[in-house]
Amino acid sequence: MAKRYSTTCAVASTLSIIIGIALVITGSVFVHDMSFLRDSWREIYAISIYSILIGILTIIFSIGLLYVVNRKFPALTIVFSILMLVVVVLTIICLAVLRVGLDNLRRDSYTHTEYLLRNHSTSNTIVDSHSIIGHIQATFGCCDVKKVPDEKNQLLYENPFSSCCVIIVTDFYVNSVVAAHTHTVGFTKDGQVKQDTINVRGFAEPVYYYLRKRYITLMVLDSILIVSLLISAILGLASEYYARQQYEPM
Structure with a gap:
């Protein structure tokens, strides 16, 4: 035995x-x-x-x-x-x-991502949020970006009409729109976009499913x-x- x-x-x-x-x-x-x-x-x-x-x-x-x-x-x-x-x-x-x-992961992913995006679009000094958002773009292909952007306070857009983050806002839990940098070259049909509107869900959901x-x-x-x-x-x-x-x- x-x-x-x-x-x-x-x-x-x-x-x-x-x-x-x-x-x-x-x-x-x-x-x-x-x-x-x-x-x-x-x-x-x-x-x-x-x-x-x-x-x-x-x-x-x-x-x-x-x-x-x-x-x-x-x-x-x-x-x-x-x-x-x-x-x-x-x-x-x-x-x-x-x-x-x-x-709690879905809610936390939305909250953290929205906070990072707001810091990214409103401050030139919060370098951490710039770096994290850049890596999120490159890792998950947000805005079809395949590499971490070098710009300190600018989101990159390769193909915004099929993007996960620009122009059209879709609910995640609540409507959440973040205004990014102002630029002169737009992506709409008339070519005039003064400010980019970011869909927070487009950044939050890929992170959520990844984690x-x-x-x-x-x-x-x-x-x-x-x-x-x-x-x-x-x-x-x-x-x-x-x-x-x-x-x-x-």
């Missing part, structure tokens, strides 16, 4: 190691890809770093449990099983934060990891219990 539990525990621990590695890689990729959004969307950026930490702890403790179970060290088996349960608690906290964040995928990915990995860690910890404690039973006097 003890051997069966230890073997199953070893399999579960190996699975936990694999998931932990996947979580570290995924979190690292997200931290790198979302660096330009970290000032306005701090939660998902911080959770990605937190996920890397959880993945590292999972790898260390799973390797430790795998070793002590195979070497039949009962006391250390208990220690590593408890440590894995601690990681389960940390992962549950992470999953809960992701769940709440996902519920939503990352929230869901981390939630799926965390859910699988919780199950795997629980199985590993329980089987570790069970193998230790039955191993002790074998050596108790009849």
